[in-house]
Amino acid sequence: MKLHEYQAKELFQKAGIPVPKGRLLTSRDKLGSVLEEIPGPPWVIKAQVHAGGRGKGGGVRLVKGQGEAAEAVAELLEKPLVTPQTTAEGVIVHQLLVEEGVDIDKEFYLGMTVDRKLACPTMIFSPSGGMEIEEVAKQSPDLIFKEPVNPATGWMPYQARNLIYKLSQVPGGYTVKELSSTMKKIYDLFVANDCSLLEINPLVITKQGSVIALDAKMTIDDNALYRHKDLAQLDDPREKDPLEVLAEAASLNYIRLNGNIGAMVNGAGLAMATMDVIKLAGAEPANFLDVGGGASEEMITKGFEIILKDERVRAILINIFGGILRCDVLARGVLEAAKKTDIDVPLIVRLEGTNVEEGRKILEESDLDFLVARDMAEAAELVAKEVKRQG
Amino acid sequence: MSILVDENSRVVVQGITGREGTFHTQQMLAYGTNVVAGVTPGKGGQKVQGVPVMNRVAEAVEMEGANVSCIFVPAAFAPDAVMEAAAAGIRVIVCITEGIPVLDMVRVANFVKEKGAMLIGPNCPGIISPGKTKVGIMPGHIHRQGSMGVISRSGTLTYEVVDQLTKSDLGQSTCIGIGGDPIIGTSFIDHLRLFKEDPQTEGVVLIGEIGGTAEEEAAEYIRAEFNKPVLAFIAGRTAPPGRRMGHAGAIISGGQGRAEDKIEALQAAGITVVLNLAELGDTAKQIMAGQ
Numbered sequence: 001m002k003l004h005e006y007q008a009k010e011l012f013q014k015a016g017i018p019v020p021k022g023r024l025l026t027s028r029d030k031l032g033s034v035l036e037e038i039p040g041p042p043w044v045i046k047a048q049v050h051a052g053g054r055g056k057g058g059g060v061r062l063v064k065g066q067g068e069a070a071e072a073v074a075e076l077l078e079k080p081l082v083t084p085q086t087t088a089e090g091v092i093v094h095q096l097l098v099e100e101g102v103d104i105d106k107e108f109y110l111g112m113t114v115d116r117k118l119a120c121p122t123m124i125f126s127p128s129g130g131m132e133i134e135e136v137a138k139q140s141p142d143l144i145f146k147e148p149v150n151p152a153t154g155w156m157p158y159q160a161r162n163l164i165y166k167l168s169q170v171p172g173g174y175t176v177k178e179l180s181s182t183m184k185k186i187y188d189l190f191v192a193n194d195c196s197l198l199e200i201n202p203l204v205i206t207k208q209g210s211v212i213a214l215d216a217k218m219t220i221d222d223n224a225l226y227r228h229k230d231l232a233q234l235d236d237p238r239e240k241d242p243l244e245v246l247a248e249a250a251s252l253n254y255i256r257l258n259g260n261i262g263a264m265v266n267g268a269g270l271a272m273a274t275m276d277v278i279k280l281a282g283a284e285p286a287n288f289l290d291v292g293g294g295a296s297e298e299m300i301t302k303g304f305e306i307i308l309k310d311e312r313v314r315a316i317l318i319n320i321f322g323g324i325l326r327c328d329v330l331a332r333g334v335l336e337a338a339k340k341t342d343i344d345v346p347l348i349v350r351l352e353g354t355n356v357e358e359g360r361k362i363l364e365e366s367d368l369d370f371l372v373a374r375d376m377a378e379a380a381e382l383v384a385k386e387v388k389r390q391g
Numbered sequence: 392m393s394i395l396v397d398e399n400s401r402v403v404v405q406g407i408t409g410r411e412g413t414f415h416t417q418q419m420l421a422y423g424t425n426v427v428a429g430v431t432p433g434k435g436g437q438k439v440q441g442v443p444v445m446n447r448v449a450e451a452v453e454m455e456g457a458n459v460s461c462i463f464v465p466a467a468f469a470p471d472a473v474m475e476a477a478a479a480g481i482r483v484i485v486c487i488t489e490g491i492p493v494l495d496m497v498r499v500a501n502f503v504k505e506k507g508a509m510l511i512g513p514n515c516p517g518i519i520s521p522g523k524t525k526v527g528i529m530p531g532h533i534h535r536q537g538s539m540g541v542i543s544r545s546g547t548l549t550y551e552v553v554d555q556l557t558k559s560d561l562g563q564s565t566c567i568g569i570g571g572d573p574i575i576g577t578s579f580i581d582h583l584r585l586f587k588e589d590p591q592t593e594g595v596v597l598i599g600e601i602g603g604t605a606e607e608e609a610a611e612y613i614r615a616e617f618n619k620p621v622l623a624f625i626a627g628r629t630a631p632p633g634r635r636m637g638h639a640g641a642i643i644s645g646g647q648g649r650a651e652d653k654i655e656a657l658q659a660a661g662i663t664v665v666l667n668l669a670e671l672g673d674t675a676k677q678i679m680a681g682q
Contacts, residue, residue, distance in 0.1 A: 268637025380667075
């Protein structure tokens with residue numbers, strides 16, 4: 001689960017990591033009173049959306065006075081923002097973070113993530129702050145410093161020295177201390193909140209030598225939300241596709257994509273492979289939907305309903321390899337959904353595995369109109385044929 | 392032969408009194424798996440499907456000689472269950488549980504390694520040596536004893552692959568689902584090493600997916616040290632970046648974990664990569680016939 005910048009910065013502040021003074025703005029009328037509370041001008045006005053690349057999309061504005069501030073707010077608030085990471089329609093900006101301007105001397109990158117290969121949290125530090133870290137990694141990998149953390153000891157002060165003294169220009173003693181303390185706090189925050197990613201880009205050193213987190217990105221491990229009820233409440237469903245929100249409520253793994261072939265599959269790996277097969281057949285998947293290993297009849301019904309709500313869908317492929325999920329349960333779920341909704345697109349069903357005979361029989365004896373595929377190859381062929389037929 | 396589990400495996404099921412634990416104990420017994428004990432703290436003395444239930448894994452080891460564990464414990468308690476098994480001296484631990492927090496797995500993975508145990512999973516279908524034993528949740532009937540090793544990050548996708556292999560007259564020595572989480576107990580390479588030494592295994596099918604760099608590392612190992620034919624499939628070529636595709640570990644992030652890079656690395660190591668899943672069985676048959 002992603003947090004907004006302002007949410008992450010509130011957590012930073014509680015953890016003692018310095019951030020610029022700022023206020024959240026959700027309506028234009030409040031701009032005057034918000035600006036009164038923040039030192040400036042200059043001010044920085046930042047769109048609060050989960051999508052990255054906000055700067056490139058014009059979602060971060062430096063303003064030099066009240067007039068400019070009002071203009072920026074008028075242009076951003078409740079308007080779509082298009083960034084390299086959004087669709088062409090962009091995402092609607094519902095909230096702005098208004099902050100004081102900061103006198104920047106140097107910019108760094110400071111991040112923490114879990115290294116899958118080493119199986120431990122790893123701190124990443126780079127003097128190339130303010131740029132996309134992926135680009136830095138590609139173009140000058142020697143400017144990316146890493147410190148893996150032994151989970152038994154936690155973050156140790158020597159590790160901060162390992163990172164800071166790699167800089168070609170080591171900052172003064174006061175700044176070194178501030179950086180070192182920030183790293184320790186970042187590690188503690190990362191672990192305490194079950195983060196999967198924590199990024200400050202840029203982490204700046206001001207002309208006075210102080211360290212300030214100018215940006216903040218935090219992603220919480222979804223699997224750990226059960227023990228962070230307070231964080232779970234920070235979820236912003238407005239950032240998600242409405243169909244994805246529906247699916248989430250039904251415990252279904254659903255991701256909306258750009259094509260027109262709806263797909264319902266059990267198991268994440270098979271669901272991905274089915275998307276790939278659809279694409280190979282010359283069509284585009286409309287979604288990723290994994291109904292899971294142990295889906296119930298209700299979950300199947302719900303999943304099918306969600307696919308049908310997507311108006312772009314022109315054919316549906318159901319690909320089930322019954323293991324824990326039995327084929328007869330799947331068949332009953334599909335019939336239940338068909339009763340509630342008119343299915344006006346071709347339905348292609350491929351069933352295999354546990355109770356496959358019973359599942360096929362249930363579908364055949366119903367008045368549901370569908371095509372049977374015996375294997376993945378045939379399923380792909382039928383999908384391709386349907387797409388061709390419909391032009 | 393086969394790897395890790397066979398007819399001599401004595402399985403303890405942790406979480407045996409739960410719905411999943413009970414159902415799959417019955418399924419494993421039906422397959423012929425030697426389930427010697429179950430563990431649910433506080434329920435010692437009961438019986439499930441005729442299997443004695445104990446309070447601790449250590450008792451199952453002492454009293455029934457358990458040497459393999461299969462874990463169906465809910466995510467919040469699974470880390471403790473895995474560590475209990477490792478501490479009790481179980482050498483092969485299979486964790487089916489999905490949804491364990493990553494930072495818990497960091498501690499678990501390090502602990503298990505210290506104890507010298509092999510952890511399969513979490514978030515996996517388990518391991519089966521067809522005709523000998525099944526430790527996990529895969530449908531047993533699609534497997535057939537034979538010479539192909541299968542290693543996979545996925546569940547149902549593995550069933551699909553095994554089904555195609557069996558229908559192409561290619562039986563399996565051992566099939567392992569290593570799990571779909573970012574941090575798992577054992578990697579492709581851990582199992583490739585074992586398949587290399589296993590005389591029954593003549594070829595290996597490797598099933599990967601987007602996320603991480605485990606496939607690239609496996610490719611490097613195969614190129615340098617593995618001497619049997621390998622066939623690979625990578626799921627998620629059409630997955631959008633930045634989205635978690637069902638599995639916690641299946642995400643393309645920061646330009647890493649893309650299917651194309653994995654396929655390229657595998658091909659560069661001389662490994663045949665099947666691009667269309669529907670053709671996997673036939674391709675495997677051709678490769679093995681050429682040996």
